[in-house]
Amino acid sequence: MTADRTPVTAARRGRRPGASTTRQAVLDAARTRFATDGFTATTIRRVAADAGVDASLVMQFFRSKDELFAAVMSVPADALTRFSAAFEGTDDLLGARVVRAFIDVWEVDARTSEPLMAMLRGAIVNEKANEQLREFLQERLLVDAIASRAVDGATLRAGIVSSMLVGLMVGRGIVGVPTLTGAERETLVALVGPAVQSVLVPAAPVTDVKEKRR
Incomplete structure (x- = not known):
């Protein structure tokens, strides 16, 4: 056979x-x-x-x-649009709008949250990720939006606000600080918003306030 x-x-x-x-x-x-x-x-x-x-x-x-x-680090363009929209309108509650939009971009939509979280984790050990994260936070988002409001020291203010918000994300998404991971978004907005507001919207000088009261 x-x-x-x-x-x-x-x-x-x-x-x-x-x-x-x-x-x-x-x-x-x-x-x-x-x-x-x-x-x-x-x-x-x-x-x-x-x-x-x-x-x-x-x-x-x-x-x-x-x-x-x-x-992987390619972030959808609409993420920029949604974050920039927080700067539209009056200065009232600007800080709260910015914090809320930032948390939404980083946590709500997987199309943006995963690339951003990858950037954040990678920035610790990868220079390309570090560069990309700096560009995304400071130049492409905050500087343009803050500069459009004609405030002094826009770049410095962008750096301060971006550091505050990144710190929030590090504690919440990477380190996993229990009090942060367990906090509701609106609780964080209420607590962090006023601090961001004080950086984005400088308080009027005392002399200006007196002039307005006359």
Whole structure:
């Protein structure tokens, strides 16, 4: 009896049908992994396993972990629009609007919260992430918005406010300070808003106040 010599076709691994779909799956997996584990602990193999593909395929799309991280850090443009909208209107309760919008951008929408949290975790050990985070917070968001209000020292005020808000996110999202993680958004707005307000909207000089009363 002649043995069956029909070749056995090995199961294919790697590329899924539709390169663009697969690439997006890798990005989605990497975004979540970077946001959860940070830059150092995230590996190409872990991202590949999360996306259900081979590590070699991830390397075909992104030649290194640095390049993958750079792609993950792309934040949707509407995040800028939503945050900038907080600066529209009068100065009344501006601080509260800014804090509320900041928390929403970082925590409510996964399309923006995961890239931003990945940036924040990565900024500790990755210069590219550090640079991207500085640009996002200070130049692209706060400086333009504050400068548009014609206040003195816009850059310094942007740096102070961004440091306050990033500190809030570090304590709430990375360090996990219990009192912060357990606080409702509006509680944080009520507590942090006045401090941000004092930086964004300088108090009128005493002489100006007296003049207005006459």
